[in-house]
Amino acid sequence: AMMKPESRTALIDAVYLGLNKLKDAKYDRKALLIISDGGDNRSRYTEGELRRAVRESDVQIYSIGIFDTYASTPEEIAGPIMLNDICEMTGGRMFRVTDVAELGDIAARISQELRNEYVVGFRPGDLKHDGTWRKLKVKLNPPPGLPPLTVHNRQGYYAPAD
Structure with missing residues (x-):
């Protein structure tokens, strides 16, 4: 209630800082929740640097996007794409909010998803051990009779480097 939004946003820097803080987290499973319009016009880090950091992290990113239907700046227009991309890179998801009253329900859905995930190894x-990026593609063959299922997974991983 006491915060007043202003015209400058350093979203990329904030996500970068969040990823760095989570390196020191107590538990192995880590998730970062971003609530934003995705616009950035103040960051020192670039979107490319953020994408590299997201790929290298072991953090699942979810976002709740509060987007303006009549976005006027290039940052606001590109915001949803950037948020969606970084979430998908980690196996997380972006949720769009059309009414602020939905925030609690969406946060509960994210919490439920995080508690009901399966870990698959291969x-x-x-x-x-060449340190290269290797893409992953996960396909789901559900048994007959089940409702439609979806898979959210990391897009790849870096091979170990010697």
Whole structure:
């Protein structure tokens, strides 16, 4: 109630800082929740640097996007795309809010998703320790009779480097 929004946002810097703070987290599973319009016009870090940091992190990112239907700046127009991309990179999701009263329900859905996830492991065929980015593609073949299911997964991983 006492906060007043102003015209400058350093969203990329804030996410970058959040990822760095989570490196020292107590538990192995880490999640970051972003509530934003996705616009950034004040950050020192670039979007490319953020994308690299997101890829390298072991953090699942969710966002609640509060977007202006009549976005007037390039940052506001590109915001939803950036938020969606960084969430998908980590296996998280972006939720759009059309009414601020929905915030609590969406936060509860995110909490439920985080508590009901499965971890799937695999052993890659390529065991080279070359530090390269390797894409992952997960396909789901549901048994007959189940309702439609969805998969949210990291888009890839960095191979270990010697």
